[in-house]
Amino acid sequence: MKTELTPTQAAALQLAARRPDGRLDPLPQNIRGAARDSVIQGLLSRALITRCFYPGHVEYHLTAAGLAVGGSQAIDGSD
Numbered sequence: 001m002k003t004e005l006t007p008t009q010a011a012a013l014q015l016a017a018r019r020p021d022g023r024l025d026p027l028p029q030n031i032r033g034a035a036r037d038s039v040i041q042g043l044l045s046r047a048l049i050t051r052c053f054y055p056g057h058v059e060y061h062l063t064a065a066g067l068a069v070g071g072s073q074a075i076d077g078s079d
Helices: 007-017 033-045 064-076
Strands: 049-054 057-062
Touching (some): 007 057, 007 064, 033 049, 033 057, 057 064
Antiparallel strands (some): 049 057
């Protein structure tokens, strides 16, 4: 089953998949404000990222499914 993502969601996953800790932030400069919120909500709803609460801040990290999708898209370049 293929996970349908927007080009922006795919770019965010690919970038996070290249990071050793799988952290979503920082997102590319062009993804800000409402677009950032939309990307995060879309990835959360597909269980591709998880929200991690820390004292004073929240981080988003790839799940195993997110790594599989983001890593495969980074390798084969599919959208």
